[in-house]
Amino acid sequence: MASSLTALLGIARDGAVAQQAALQTTGENIANASTPGYVRRAVVMSARSGFPNGPGGVDVTRTTRAFDGFVTRRVLDEQGKLSAGQSREGALAQIQGIVAPETGSVGDQIEALAVAFQQLVGFPGDLAVRGNVLSKAESVAQTFHDTAASLLGQRDDLFRNAQGVASDLNQRLVAIGDLNAKIAQAKDSPDGGAGLRDQRDQLVREVGQRIGARVVEDPSTGAWTLFGGGTVLIDAERVSSVDVGLDPTGNLQIQARRPGGALIDMTTKVVEGSLGGLREARDTDLVSAQTKLDALAFDFASSINVAHSAGFGLDGVSGRPLFATSATATGAAYAMTLDPAVAGRPGRLAASATAIDVPGGNGAALSIVKTFDANLPTSGLPPRDTFAALGADIGTRLSSASAEIELRQGTLGQVDSLRESQSGVSVEEEMVDLTRFQRAFEASIKVLRTVDELLDQLIQSKR
Amino acid sequence: MRITENMRVSSAVATQQRMAERVQRATEVASSGARVGKASDDPSAWATGQTHAGRSAAAKARSKVLDRAASDLEVAEGALASAVDVMARARAIATQMANGSMDAATRKNAAIEVDALRDQLLGLANTQGGAGYVFGGTKTDVPPFTPGYAFVGNTGTRAAEIAPGTTLVTNLSGARAFTTAGGRDPFADLGALATALRTNAVAGITAAIDTTEAGRRQLSDVRSDAGLTLERARSASEVLGNLALQLDKARAGELEADAAPAFTELKNASDAYDRSLTVTKQILSLSSLAR
Incomplete structure (x- = not known):
């Protein structure tokens, strides 16, 4: 009889220890409910076989992580x-902010230059109008350069x-x-x-x-x-x-x-x-934008230069390009400037188609204006539409x-929900577990007390 | 499915984030009136907007050029009208002085008036417009007729675009109006009349009746051409102005937001944000233990 009670005492002790371990794991789960990467733990208990020495107790065999490799x-x-x-x-x-800003884009500057050349068509001999055309042309070249420089800077930033x-x-x-x-x-x-x-x-x-x-x-x-x-x-x-x-x-x-x-x-x-x-x-994306910008700069400058070189300035001289840029499309936007022979000299801007038509002839100015509506060789679109296609391409990407x-x-x-569902901590569940393990722990203690009382009574009866 | 703390919080935060983005977007649209601000908002509409903007600006610029050309044509047409009057007056003098009852003294006095008319005609032939001398062809920077009535301009033309690839010649040939290139040289005819009057040569005066009439018709023909070109320029300018308006309207249709739906969306987005905020607060103040 006494040996059975002693075995029961051991079982109750193991139960209390197991429930305490379970309580500890539950506490750990609750404490880490919001910890990134934490995977819910569970204590695995197993009934200990008492054979051949009577009834068995409980063992904490391991602690598991609710981890799912597939998820x-x-x-x-x-x-x-x-x-x-x-x-x-x-x-x-x-x-997109560099190539197609809401104002002051390459497209806007091309448009402003087209309008300035239209004014030159109306007033081919007017120096103020010529000065405005040069100013707009310089803005076009500067904006191409600045845009290309910003793209290069952006490429460096992305590398860093x-x-x-x-x-x-x-x-x-x-x-x-x-x-x-x-x-x-x-x-x-x-x-x-x-x-x-x-x-x-x-x-x-x-x-x-x-x-x-x-x-x-x-x-x-x-x-x-x-x-x-x-x-x-x-x-x-x-x-x-x-x-x-x-x-x-x-x-x-x-x-x-x-x-x-x-x-x-x-x-x-x-x-x-x-x-x-x-x-x-x-x-891929940035290089595509650079390539298209360079092609636009090269084709645009070339088409304007062809028309401009054919015309005559107020000094009766022909053969001057308006823009200077690279020999090929590569790097054309970055290299674009006003041609030094024309920069700062409005009188050298070609508006007349023949020397005899200077200063009131506007044949060259009309030819230049037409280039704004003509398709560029690379894109197959007029300059403004080519820019629109470039911006739309970036926008689409x-x-x-x-x-x-x-x-x-x-x-x-x-x-993530699936992972959380399997591995995350549900506080409600843990609270239920907390209560469950607490009650099991209390019950084990109760068994301990009961066995203790029985043993006490047994000892008293022997006296 | 088990619902965990992290799932509740993540879901609440994600929803709140979406609602905040919706409010932000609706605020941008309602405050700016622009549905498409950046290319990425609607690449196709943005590109169409860019194209429309370019074509509208070109149409407006062409319209302005035509307006200015029309202004110079108006000046030229006015000068030619006055020139026609000058020649009509010269013909009237010739007709009057050809009458046998006129004496030599009266004819000499009439010669002074004809000289004045010739100078007036010279002034009219050297009229300036916004783009320089209107009868100088493309040599617009110097008076096309010298004080000796010699034509030093040229017959070059200046054109303006009325549509891509289509042009309208907007200047006049001073040579055709005031020199033998048009058939008669009005200056020479007036000079001959003045000489005939001064020398009391009735035959010369009689002959001047026809030559001044021919000169008047010549100027009148050129004036008619000027009027016709003026009308074409005005009409083309008006068409281009309307085209620009239509393109602006089309661009607005692509890029701008309708005010009523924009404000409705802003209201809906704000309401949704408030509701989401309330729910998020509840979830975050959770858990079921605290309720």
């Missing part, structure tokens, strides 16, 4: 795409941004490598290194935001192999770093530097995360990037 991978996937869209959208908004992202990324890769080592050591601890795993989950998500990440877990060590940009960035504790530089053409070159120093070019594979977004914005962000936010919201 986590989906979150990482969507996070990488969303971050790419957000980075690209930010850069495109800047590009990409380097900053790579620096942040590398810090996180190193931290994940350290955590992999610690997790391997804590694998057999009661909670299996749950806190370390939470930290790693969060860091991996942050890596995904920067480059897009995929993870594969080694079940034997619990270590994660992390892929980013189409290559292995972390293999257990071996951590690569990401270098961002420029290739000979000036485009971003993104390389993984292996622990031994070997370099793996992963540029074209970096399509996700903020690095992927910055790369697309810098080396930006609005589609925004639409993609909206889509990705919706998808990420769904998979």
Whole structure:
């Protein structure tokens, strides 16, 4: 009889200990209800077999994390795409502000020059009107130059941004490598290194935001192999770093530097995360805008120059271009200026088609005016419409990037909800558990007291 | 599905963010009146707006050029009307002085008037408009007729665009009006009349009746052409002005927001934001433990 009561005493003690562990885990869940990356824990209890020594008690066999690898991978996937869209959208908004500002754009200046030349048609010999044409032409050249310079500056900024992202990324890769080592050591601890795993989950998500990440877990060590940009960035504790530089053409070159120093070019594979977004914005969207702006500047200047060179200034001299720019379209916008022979000399502006028609002839001015309505060779559109197409192209890229962000936010919201639903902390649930475990704990204590009283009565009866 | 604290908060914050963005956008549209401010708002409408703006500015500029040309044509037409009167007066003098009852002294006095008429005609031939001497062809910076009545202008034309690729000649040929290029040289004819009057040469005076009439007709023909060109310039200017208005209207249709729907959206967005704020406060002040 006494031995049965003693066994019961042990069972009650184990029950109290198990419920206390459960209460502790519940408290931990509640405390971390809002902690980013925290995965809900649960204590797994199992009934201890009492055979052959009578009734069994309870054991806390392990603490589990409500972690779902599939959902986590989906979150990482969507996070990488969303971050790419957000980075690209930010850069495109800047590009749009440079190329197609609400006032003072290249298109506005071209329009102002067209109006000035129309005035010259009316008053070909008027020096004030000629001065206005030169002033507007200078504004066109200056605006082309400023726009091209701002785009070049924006390209430099995006390069520095990409380097900053790579620096942040590398810090996180190193931290994940350290955590992999610690997790391997804590694998057999009661909670299996749950806190370390939470930290790693969060860091991996942050890596995904920067480059897009995929993870594969080694079940034997619990270590994660992390892929980013189409290559292995972390293999257990071996951590690569990401270098961002420029290739000979000036485009971003993104390389993984292996622990031994070997370099793996992963540029074209970096399509996700903020690095992927910055790369697309810098080396695709911005380059497209630069190329189209240069083509517009070159074609526009060339067509005006042809008509202007055929005309005669008030001094009866012909053959002068109005604009000076590069020999080819490349860099034409940046290089554009007023031709030095004409700059500051309104009388040299060609308005007459023949020397004999000076100063009242306007044949050349009319020819120049017609170039504003004529199609340019590269775009197949008149200058103003070519600018409109350039602005619309950037606007379309930006609005589609925004639409993609909206889509990705919706998808990420769904998979995040799914992840939260499985791994997040519901305070209501935890409160119920708190009450449940508290009552179980109290009941175990009650058993202890009861056994104690029974033993006491047994001892008294023996006396 | 389990609902967690983070899900509640994330959902509330995301909704609040969307509502705030909606209010922001509705405020921008209602306060600026512009549905499309940036290319990304509506790339197609923005591009159309840019194209319309360019074409409208070009139409307005062409219209202005034509208005100014019309102004000079009006000046030229007025000068030619006066020139016609001058020649009519010269013909009247010739007719009157050809009468056998006139004596030599009266004819000498009439010669003085004819000389004055010739100087008046010279002044009219050297009339200036906004773009210089209106009868100088394209040589607009110097008087086209010298004090000796020699034509030093040219027959160059100055045109204005009435539509892309279509032009209208907006200046007049002084040569055709005032020199033998038009058939008669009115200055020479007036000079011959004055000489005939001064020398009491009745035959010369009689001959001047026809030559001054021919000169009057010549000037009148050029004046008619000027009037016709003036009307065409005015008409083209009006058409271009209307075109610019239509393009501006079309551009506004593409880019501007209707006031009533814009303010309705602002009101709806503000209401939705307030409601969302109330719900968010409830959710954030949660949890079920606090209620």
